[in-house]
Amino acid sequence: MYLEKIDSPADVKRLSVGELTELSDEIREALLHKVSAHGGHFGPNLGMVEATVALHYVFDSPKDKLVFDVSHQSYVHKMLTGRRRAFIDPAEYDAVSGYSEPTESAHDHFVIGHTSTSVSLASGLAKARDLQGGEGNVVAIIGDGSLSGGEAFEGLDYAAELGTNFIVVVNDNQMSIAENHGGLYRNLQELRESRGNCACNFFRAMGFDYRYVADGNDVEALIGVFSAVKDVAHPVVVHINTLKGKGYARAEQDKETYHWRLPFDLTTGEPAAPAGTEGYDALTARYLLERMKEDPRVVAITSGTPAVMGFTPERRREAGSQFVDVGIAEEHAVALASGIAKGGGKPVYGVYSTFIQRAYDQLSQDLCINGNPAVLLVFWGSLTAMNDATHLCFFDIPLLGNIPNLVYLAPTCREEYFAMLDWSMRQTEHPVAIRVPAVEVASREGFVAPDYGELNRYEVVRRGREVAVVALGAFFGLGEEVVKLLKERTGIEATLVNPRYITGVDGALLTDLKAGHRLVVTLEDGVLDGGFGEKIARFYGTSEMKVLNCGARKEFADRFDPGEFLRENRLTAGQIVEDIVAVID
Template structure:
């Protein structure tokens, strides 16, 4: 095997084209075996194998600097830069992250997990190089729909101004995570159809040189093309046509499903563990499709991740024009939603917590200052969600809860979520965000009679004394468990409160607690700094009531074990009970 002898890019340079072609097949076999056991980003990596081999054959990393966008296609790069064991041997599968990571290797220059960044980052590397009068190539690799993100276009716009070496590899597999959307991709399609000869050329229009490589999965063609642009004196786009999922038939046929996969049976492609339980995405799409049939002004919006709202390909077809994918462009999604709401429509935008930060300005400026009644549903905002350092869902409470005019809601059950969703889409006074709970979805079958238009009114679900537990969203059930344990150990029946509202406080209820409570405890599934608990603490600042805030400390966690993090942050039931009893 060739792959076993590749300890760095210098070993790739020793191979012939025929040997590199064999190396590509070995790399795909390793990627397939690892993915079937471990899971990970699948299609993007399978499509980039030959291009990665050719890059390391022509260029000299790490002196020549390669920056990968999103990092969905970095696995082959890692295999050729001293990290092959993490793809060949199961005991080493967790030695590397799923993303570009300079802590792993000098061949990675940034920790990157979010989209559309590579061109701008590469521009920065190139600018610093030129200021220091150094000579080497800077290469940005961008693909899987990332060109639809605003920062990618901003980077391309600036690239021509560099007047120095910059090579932008546009990995065009005619896909984003799902299908491509937008006029930009019509031009890419035209360029593919004319093999790069069309007079209408986005990249040339932006002042960039341009080279098209039709056989983006052929090592020889790629090497020839990359050699043409090596040591270029200006910015150039190399547009390569690749096949997402190449080499594994199920992934070639169903590119969307195989963008990312969990462990699966290699011979059939079926998941090792079938997902049978209903989740909030399933609940949402069922609700919205029914709502759309009754009301033609309802529109669901996604920014490149349609299944976050449950809209698989068949559901998108059913929704028709009432479903909109703006591409990987969260800023446009929020502004679009604000515009639809301003003109009498009922927009709902679904987004992962980790991606909300990309559009903080639009939520504040375009939506909340204008007070337009759009609905945002925030998924995986929880310690139980994605756990890569670039995809943490721990910061949205602090980010969103301090924007004026926004009502941020935290349901604790499926029934509460649907009630909030229905209220939000029917009211016309507030921009509303709803944070779906983490962990397993709870459905208690209880009818929700709460009037959510009475903003910042909490619900006391158990009346007690001495200690009051305010459990926000995911951690409401933890509050109930703690209360039960306190009563069992001390005989004291604690008050339990479901606050519902992340963005405000129920002053009347909090004031009333002063009469017969010594301690108020807040529990939140996010960072404490700037979070929900601090609002409660400020309220009691000049009183004799003590406040204990339980949540997560502000830090960048990476590939963590949930139980370890909860314990480190004193978020286990036993720790919380001990702290409360000690304070009492």
């Protein structure tokens, strides 16, 4: 066993090429067992085994700085830089982050989890090195899917003029999360087919020297090209053709499914836990497909994550040209949606909460200033949806909830979600975002849709006294628990309010609550700072009404247990009732 003896890159350098090939096989086997048992990014890491081994064989990390884009393909890098036990010992599986993490090792230089960032970050390291007269190579490792992101273009445009050592390794596996989209990928195909020799070369056009490796899973070939560019005094791109999912047949054949997986059976490929009932993603896809058949103006947009709203390959084929994947380009997706809406189309852009923040300027400038009636579906906005520091879904309420002209809605159930979606696609006055519940699909018996065009009108679900609980969106169920428990413990029949609108305050209702109530409690599934509850507190600021805002503290929490996180933020029904009693006593 070679892997068990690797404690640092120095141990990699002692091996022969044949031994490095055996080490790569051992690494791939360890990845198969860990990720199938634990979950994580599967295909990206399997495809980068040999390249990472070769990088550490040739370069001298951490003096030579390796910066991984997204860093979801950095598992092998971690195994070779003193963290192998987290990949071979089940008891240690949770000891390291799934992404680059400087607190773990001097070989990691940034906390990285979003895409298209490595070239910009690495070019900053190169500039800092040169300003101080330093030495060492700077290497940015970026996948072909990440090249579609605007920051990647900006970084390449800048780095080509550095005039100094700067190496970009382009890992071309012909895939993003799903298939690649965009004109750039035609040129990558031409480069692969010509073995890097076609006249049209995107990287040379940008000002880079260029090298191509036809078999990016051949350790010896990779060592040769990396050795040739090490210490080079100008910017160079090394374009390597790799196989995503290499070494596991199912992942090689179904690259989209095996990009990231929850625990599964290696033999059968079946999930370890049985699939639950149909979620909001699949329900949304089925709804939009029906709307597409009725109206050719309807178009669904994704930025490299078609599964966010249930568009499987089969559903994408069914939608045809009414489904658009812009690649990993959230900024373009928002501006495109604005343009489509301006032109009379009906765009619906589905995006994960953690990624919508990448398009803040386009939301504000390209969409909301213009008031174009595009629809944004924000998925997984919740304190308990994702728990990596780089992928938190805590912050969409402060981000979107404070942009002028935007209507941000928070449905509480299936019926309300589709009523809001119906309205948002019919109306022509506002850009509308909907915070799709990040919980199991729930129904509300007797639900009747209001006129959502009468903005900022909250729903009083249950009229009570003394305490009013304003429970936003997915926390409406928590609000029901709080009201029930409060009655059991104190006898108080609280008022329960479904606010519906994140972006506005129902002044008439809040004024009405002053009669017969001493306390208003807000519940939101996000951070408190800049959030929904603060709007309510500000409304009551000069009055005698007390306000208790319940949500999470502002922080980059990392790899937390969701239940414990809620308890730490006093977001269980019992804790909230305790806090209510403490305020009103």
